[in-house]
Amino acid sequence: MYETLIASLASIAAMATVAITLIQWKFDERAKERQRDVEMTKWANSVIDMMAELETACAPVGELEYSSQQVETISHHASALLDKGRLFFPNVPSRSNQPDDEGTRVEILDQVLRACYIARHVAAQRPFDGDLFRRHVWQARRKFVNLVQKEMGASLRMVVEQHKGESIDKNPEKWSAPKRKLNLPERIDSSLGGRSIHQTGREIAS
DSSP: OHHHHHHHHHHHHHHHHHHHHHHHHHHHHHHHHHHHHHHHHHHHHHHHHHHHHHHHHHSOSSSOOOOHHHHHHHHHHHHHHHHHHTTTSOOBOOSOOOTTOOOBOOHHHHHHHHHHHHHHHHHTTOOOOHHHHHHHHHHHHHHHHHHHHHHTGGGSOOOOGGGOOOOOOSOGGGSOOOOSOOOOOOOBOGGGTTOBHHHHHHHHHO
């Protein structure tokens, strides 16, 4: 009877060890997934920043102009981000038996490559339609963000109908007046005879 008890305890201890090992493995896997999400988020943020700057470089709204060297800097940044993205998204294996066939690039990296090609074209100072290129980059950025959201779906905050925003007019002058008071020091412009810019604005409004 004593030997049976010892055998039972040993069996229970073995099962407990297996259970603890499985639990630890699950925790380790979750930690790896969280770390991957953190690294991917940093990479995605850099891609978004790069694309936003490239949009402006293609067709600045105001008098700002980008030099060829500045756009070249954006180009090599885009190229580096493309290869960094391959650390998260390797190529889809090809069915070809060719030794030099590296497979097919995934869709999310296609968007980064689009930005890279446009930056190279603009940096080379070739004739181009700035507004068209800017729309291409904007479209690639929206597609990129959507694809990143799908990749990180389990990590994103759950949203429901009550979180839905509102339609916002593109012209800020048509927005309703702010209800929250903002206290800022008044700026003085010598061209206004010593009057503050805020004062002038109020006079114009009145």
